[in-house]
Amino acid sequence: MDTEQQSQQAQAAGEFEREPVPKNALLGFKSFIGMYAGEHCAGTELMIGPLFVAAGVSAFDLIVGLLVGNALAVLSWMFLCAPIATRSRLTLYYQLEKICGRKLVTLYNLANGVMFCFLAGAMVTVSATAVGVWFKFPMPALTDRLPNSVGWVVAVAVVGGLIAIVAAYGYKTVAKFANVASPWMVLVFLAFGFVGLREFIVATNTEIHSMGDVWMLAKTHIWKGGEPLPGQVKFTIWHVMFFAWFCNMAMHIGMSDLSVFRFARKSWYAIATSAGMYVGHFMAWISAAILYAYQLHLDPADTDVLPGPLAYRAAGLAGLLCVIIAGWTTANPTIYRAGLAFQALSPKSSRFKVTLITGAIATIAGMFPAIAMKLLGFVALYGLILMPMGAVIFVDFWLIRKFGMQSSYAELSGKTFNWAAGLAWFVTLGIAWVLVKFAGVQIFFVSLPGWFVAAILYIVLSKFYQKQLRPAAAQ
Amino acid sequence: MRPILQIVSLLALIALTLPSAVFLAGRTELNMVKWLMLLATIVWFVTATPWMWKDNGS
Numbered sequence: 001m002d003t004e005q006q007s008q009q010a011q012a013a014g015e016f017e018r019e020p021v022p023k024n025a026l027l028g029f030k031s032f033i034g035m036y037a038g039e040h041c042a043g044t045e046l047m048i049g050p051l052f053v054a055a056g057v058s059a060f061d062l063i064v065g066l067l068v069g070n071a072l073a074v075l076s077w078m079f080l081c082a083p084i085a086t087r088s089r090l091t092l093y094y095q096l097e098k099i100c101g102r103k104l105v106t107l108y109n110l111a112n113g114v115m116f117c118f119l120a121g122a123m124v125t126v127s128a129t130a131v132g133v134w135f136k137f138p139m140p141a142l143t144d145r146l147p148n149s150v151g152w153v154v155a156v157a158v159v160g161g162l163i164a165i166v167a168a169y170g171y172k173t174v175a176k177f178a179n180v181a182s183p184w185m186v187l188v189f190l191a192f193g194f195v196g197l198r199e200f201i202v203a204t205n206t207e208i209h210s211m212g213d214v215w216m217l218a219k220t221h222i223w224k225g226g227e228p229l230p231g232q233v234k235f236t237i238w239h240v241m242f243f244a245w246f247c248n249m250a251m252h253i254g255m256s257d258l259s260v261f262r263f264a265r266k267s268w269y270a271i272a273t274s275a276g277m278y279v280g281h282f283m284a285w286i287s288a289a290i291l292y293a294y295q296l297h298l299d300p301a302d303t304d305v306l307p308g309p310l311a312y313r314a315a316g317l318a319g320l321l322c323v324i325i326a327g328w329t330t331a332n333p334t335i336y337r338a339g340l341a342f343q344a345l346s347p348k349s350s351r352f353k354v355t356l357i358t359g360a361i362a363t364i365a366g367m368f369p370a371i372a373m374k375l376l377g378f379v380a381l382y383g384l385i386l387m388p389m390g391a392v393i394f395v396d397f398w399l400i401r402k403f404g405m406q407s408s409y410a411e412l413s414g415k416t417f418n419w420a421a422g423l424a425w426f427v428t429l430g431i432a433w434v435l436v437k438f439a440g441v442q443i444f445f446v447s448l449p450g451w452f453v454a455a456i457l458y459i460v461l462s463k464f465y466q467k468q469l470r471p472a473a474a475q
Numbered sequence: 476m477r478p479i480l481q482i483v484s485l486l487a488l489i490a491l492t493l494p495s496a497v498f499l500a501g502r503t504e505l506n507m508v509k510w511l512m513l514l515a516t517i518v519w520f521v522t523a524t525p526w527m528w529k530d531n532g533s
Contacts, residue, residue: 180527184519187488191495191512198499315495316509318516 020089020262027263032272035260038182040248040280041189043126043327044119046307047375048247049288053296054142054305055235055376058225059218065237066285069244070277074270076245076252077261080390082270084397085261092258096389099396101410103417106344108389108425112250113341115382117358120334121365124160125372127327129308130320131155140369142303143231147367156367163328164359167335168352178329186279188315188322193287195314199294222293229303233377233442242444243376244281249383249447254390305373335359380443387447388428391454392421403459405466420461428454477526484523491515 016025052062088095097105125140132139137151147153166174197217201208206217228234235243251257252273261270291310295302311319339355346354365371371378396407410418432450435441494511497503 176528177524180520180524183488184491184516184523187492188512188516191492191508194495194499195505195508198501199505201501315512316506318491318509318512321516 016089016262017091018094025263026265028265029269029272032260032264032269033275036273036276037279038179038186038276040276041182041186041284041326042280042330043123043307043323044330044375044379045189045280045284046126046288046311046323046326047122047305047372048379049285049290050292050305050307050310051232051373051376052235052240052285053223053289053293054229054232054303055239056226056228056232057223057235057240059215059223061225061235061237061240062223062286062289063218065240066244066282069241070274070281072241072245073248073252073277073281074274076249077257077270077273078268080394081252081255081257082261082264082267084255084393085258086264086267088258088397089262090258091262092256092393095255095258095393098408098411099392100389100418100421101416104410104422107422108386109341109344111385113338113358115250115385116334116338116341117362118365118371118378119382120163120331120338120359120362121160121368122372122375122378123327123331123334124156124163124363124366125327125369126307127163127324127331128152128156128159128366129306130311130323130327131159131308132306133308133312133320139304139306139308140373142229142305142373144373145368145370147369153367157363159327160331160359160363160366163331164335164356164363166328167332167339167359168355171332171336171355174329174332178332181325181329185322185326186284188318189284189287192291192311192314192319193283196287196290196294199314200290200297203294203297221297222290231373235376239442239444242448243380244277246383246444246447247281247379249390250386252390253447253451254383254386255393256386258393331362335362338362377443380447384432384443384447384450385429387451388425388454389421391428391451392424392458395455395458399455400459400462403463405462409462409466418465420458420465423461424454424458427457480522480526484519484526487515487518487522491519 016022057065084095090098093105093109096108100108129139132152132155135151135155137155138149139152140148147156197214200206200217200221204217204221206213206221208214208217233239246253261267264270288307288310291314292305295310295313307323308320311323313319315322335358336355339351339358342358343349343351343354396409400407406412409420410416428450431453432446435446435449436443491512494503494508494515498505498508
């Protein structure tokens with residue numbers, strides 16, 4: 001998951017916030033490689049990998065699903081997000097404000113802030129599992145939805161409280177520390193994979209002479225497929241592929257990374273996202289999955305997904321530090337950014353207080369293991385909620401003038417709430433909800449048709465809306 | 476000083492990864508891997524922080 005990236009966006013937001021990025025501020029290809037490679041190795045990877053195993057995924061479905069899904073994510077950055085970013089060179093928020101108007105952007109900020117709060121809560125949960133290794137209090141099980149012990153609540157409160165205070169006081173310092181930690185974290189994840197694989201080889205008495213032997217071990221012992229664990233959705237190749245494609249949907253198809261790629265000299269620089277995808281969303285997920293599969297291999301009844309104990313067993317104190325730092329450095333910018341989003345609702349309120357309150361909400365959310373244990377579904381929901389606005393931006397930038405209408409209509413008409421964009425957003429989410437609730441479509445698959453629904457709705461509604469308002473705007 | 480710190484931090488990253496690779500090959504014990512990883516972690520943060528902090532625009 002990329003949340004550190006959000007910190008970069010937040011930093012970038014201070015520059016050229018309401019103007020195109022000038023030529024002399026553009027960045028080279030290498031800047032984007034480094035940024036994405038480190039940023040997608042976050043605390044939540046330690047949950048996602050094991051949850052794939054809990055979902056009963058098979059080796060072929062996992063590996064091929066991740067290869068294809070991550071490639072689709074990279075292509076989405078390259079062909080949907082970056083071409084607009086390098087042409088308009090505006091932040092997501094300014095681009096949206098021109099199209100949707102200030103009030104609708106504020107609503108978008110609110111939705112974004114709420115989702116960030118819950119995501120930060122999951123990261124606090126991940127870090128708190130490391131505390132449990134030391135203090136031995138009962139930690140949540142895979143099926144737990146509510147806090148299950150006083151020790152757990154206290155641990156999350158302390159970890160979340162510290163993260164919130166640091167985010168409020170020294171957000172930029174932690175962002176810099178995250179950059180120092182990122183190469184180290186990537187390699188600790190790689191070590192998790194090596195250690196887990198060796199433990200499997202020993203535990204199963206497997207003779208490894210070729211890659212074929214490794215593949216056989218993976219198929220028969222690590223990712224065996226079959227039924228998911230209780231309370232989990234069964235994952236097939238389609239689930240893995242769509243999850244890998246859409247887990248960062250808010251960033252590529254949802255256009256959040258317009259704020260990042262507006263600094264790119266060329267749109268093809270977005271291929272740099274492949275460094276993040278194949279390090280964080282391939283290697284790190286696979287490594288974390290191996291550790292959890294080994295835990296299940298030793299004791300099939302031990303289904304708890306607890307990154308702290310998993311990492312400690314594999315890499316000792318270095319592993320435990322990795323869990324704490326990965327959770328902390330990714331929750332920090334997430335809380336900060338959620339605070340910024342909420343502050344947009346009341347610009348006069350103190351950023352310090354807003355960040356603290358946001359951190360408190362994230363901490364309370366982190367006490368409920370439901371979010372972390374259902375992270376696969378939550379991440380899909382996060383992408384889905386923000387996706388329709390990406391479709392609106394895409395249509396407004398490339399298509400709407402071909403239909404005889406104006407792009408950036410809110411800016412031209414002076415409207416603060418573009419109802420065509422707003423309705424496209426709400427109705428798309430309503431349709432998605434109906435499909436999930438009543439038509440049996442799983443949340444992982446609903447975003448793809450949802451994008452087309454949002455795009456078509458925006459065109460059709462704009463036809464009525466712009467016709468109705470154009471005379472008034474012209475006066 | 477900076478080139479020395481950069482070289483040592485690079486070596487720390489190698490030292491962080493190598494023990495687990497050797498463990499995968501069945502040539503060392505897991506306890507040794509854990510200690511070496513902790514040592515490499517300390518060296519990395521001590522040597523990489525000064526130059527990476529500056530690179531990040533302190």
